[in-house]
Amino acid sequence: xxxxxxxxxxxxxxxxxxxxxxxxxxxxxxxxxxxxxxxxxxxxxxxxxxxxxxxxxxxxxxxxxxxxxxxxxxxxxxxxxxxxxxxxxxxxxxxxxxxxxxxxxxxxxxxxxxxxxxxxxxxxxxxxxxxxxxxxxxxxxxxxxxxxxxxxxxxxxxxxxxxxxxxxxxxxxxxxxxxxxxxxxxxxxxxxxxxxxxxxxxxxxxxxxxxxxxxxxxxxxxxxxxxxxxxxxxxxxxxxxxxxxxxxxxxxxxxxxxxxxxxxxxxxxxxxx
Ligand code: ATP
Numbered sequence: 001x002x003x004x005x006x007x008x009x010x011x012x013x014x015x016x017x018x019x020x021x022x023x024x025x026x027x028x029x030x031x032x033x034x035x036x037x038x039x040x041x042x043x044x045x046x047x048x049x050x051x052x053x054x055x056x057x058x059x060x061x062x063x064x065x066x067x068x069x070x071x072x073x074x075x076x077x078x079x080x081x082x083x084x085x086x087x088x089x090x091x092x093x094x095x096x097x098x099x100x101x102x103x104x105x106x107x108x109x110x111x112x113x114x115x116x117x118x119x120x121x122x123x124x125x126x127x128x129x130x131x132x133x134x135x136x137x138x139x140x141x142x143x144x145x146x147x148x149x150x151x152x153x154x155x156x157x158x159x160x161x162x163x164x165x166x167x168x169x170x171x172x173x174x175x176x177x178x179x180x181x182x183x184x185x186x187x188x189x190x191x192x193x194x195x196x197x198x199x200x201x202x203x204x205x206x207x208x209x210x211x212x213x214x215x216x217x218x219x220x221x222x223x224x225x226x227x228x229x230x231x232x233x234x235x236x237x238x239x240x241x242x243x244x245x246x247x248x249x250x251x252x253x254x255x256x257x258x259x260x261x262x263x264x265x266x267x268x269x270x271x272x273x
Contacts, residue, residue, distance in 0.1 A: 132264025
């Protein structure tokens, strides 16, 4: 079986505090976008992964962890198309797709809540990718409220190409920056929410070079720019496809569009795309 593991952006990401277990409490409007990895799976007696990025072809790959968690074996082929460690949730999306491919190909028929539970064990963003589309996400990521698809929008992603660790960004967050009254919870879901990311200031303090990516997108004509997740990728909303392509060309970024739930969850029986 085969599917596409779409990337996400956080249209909003508000951190409201730190929990006793050390994780931060967040509320976020997440959206799947058209940049996607390509993953196929076929049941086999031995678990294996072929991946075109050598540094990801190891036992720690979340795709293999997903298979071990469900106690299944088979052969995965993963073609990475999106940048990793970028704030786009690539590993989490691959993991969520791996769980769905295994469930389908091995005829497990697991109840959805069991798959979400397994996903939450693999990573905070995995439950979101099991729903895809647009969703309001809470807790440390495990509470997902799927929302009707937003109207399709185009955006431009710009990866500044500097490393930025998720743990370091959360570590640089000042408790004074926690949001007491998050706006995300009042969002009605009818149009793109006002972009906000509590982690952006901390990321900019840690790695001032990411400000250049923000400035490039703004100068190229996209006023609404935000850090995605813990970065380092910045994204800017475009008014249409043509503007997204123009800005992508001018900045060296990638044009992408929102992907709705049905497309985000599509699987097929071919070996690969
Ligand atoms: P998030 O926004 O959830 O932090 P990210 O986009 O910043 O995600 P990922 O692309 O998920 O980051 O990669 C983070 C790390 O996860 C990688 O550096 C890699 O070591 C590990 N990883 C494990 N499996 C995968 C996978 N299938 N694809 C990418 N990275 C993976």
